[in-house]
Amino acid sequence: MTDGTGAVRLATAHDVDAIFDVRIGVRENVLTRAELTERGITREAVLAMIDEASCVWVVEVDSEVVGFSMADAEDACVFAAFVRPDQEGKGLGSVLMAAAEAFLFEHHERIWLETAYASRARGFYERRGWVQVAALADGDVRMEKVVPGRAISPG
Template identity: 35%
Template sequence: MLFRKATLADITGMSRVRMVVKENVLSDPGRVTAEDYRQMLEEKGAGWVCEVAETIVGFTIVDFSDANIWALFVDPDHDKKGIGRKLHDLMLNYSFELGVDKLWLSTGPGTRAETFYRKAGWEQTGITQSGEIRFEMDRTTYKAIVSTSQQTTI
């Protein structure tokens, strides 16, 4: 597995992963365009990908303009290999090192994503108008989680 910063050349692979997920499926696949990815990577945020055999199997993008996790998806054929967690950690480490104080995201209730974010230490702060759970993670909490995790693995 290769984890690296995403580039514009990765948009097709990221879009493919986004379209094969089984949860948080886009009701209108045309809703997220190549231009949306480009803006996120070049103007608003940053992204990371995971490659296996030169194929993108997971990606994440953070939107600094809104302090929001815009995307974190893993191809279902590559579930439960730690890809999502590694992408998550790369994104949060980078964001908080840049000085972001707090990030937020939303996801559907009762999903694997909800469980994932709760286990990763995200705090539920409400419900969005669309009925999704809103989570937040601040830099201080994340650093404490990382510190505790490192101490238990020593």
Template identity: 45%
Template sequence: MLIRVAEITDIADMFRVRISVNENKATMADLAKYGITPESLPKMLSGHGRGWVVEIDGITRGFAMADAANATVFALFVEPGFEGQGIGRALMNEAEKWLAGMGCQQIWLETDSNLRVRANGFYRYTGWIESNMQPDGQVKFIKNLS
């Protein structure tokens, strides 16, 4: 497993992984409604944004993205068939380490409030604390880095 900072050349693979997931499914059209497109992603990977990819045998199998200006991890996805191998944890560790290095003391993320959704349990297991329910039905989690 190789983890590295995401580059513009990784964008197509990041979208491939994103639309492949079984939970929190989204199509390219769904993502575009939120302004997440291949054209918008480069800006999210620079400045106060950063992304990471995990490669196995040279193929991207997961990615994460964070935004230091908003102190948030806003994407973490692992391709089906590669869950349970430590990819999500490795990506989250990179995001948390980078956000701490950028001066963030408390970070946040949102995910499905359904307790049966694996991401919900993953965040709890890795030290995130449920904060509150959002108007759209998502649950907000926070984590102190200091």
């Protein structure tokens, strides 16, 4: 899958270090490698997602991984979507989200994610048709999206 600026493909074990480099290099929702490990997001956990579920995608520009997305098919959620700051605004996040959404819609009619209310990401998701359905205690919001053509109702 490509939008003319980057090629999206399923991630492989060779992409894990690049995925972590992208994740710790973001401007918002910043976490260190140690903080990711505390949350259970380890090299082994990412490798398992790649090997067992085929639910991690990367986008490359000039053969370099510059973004990724992850989905959890069992839980129906987009787990992560990040693009390197120097590659923002080129449509790469949109193609990564399209891959995750298509995968999840193969298994579910309603999918979800959580993001910070005050983040730029919330606006990005809204422009892609995601709807806020709940405000969470920590300043995050739960957003949902349904199979295209269906209406979404809160709750």
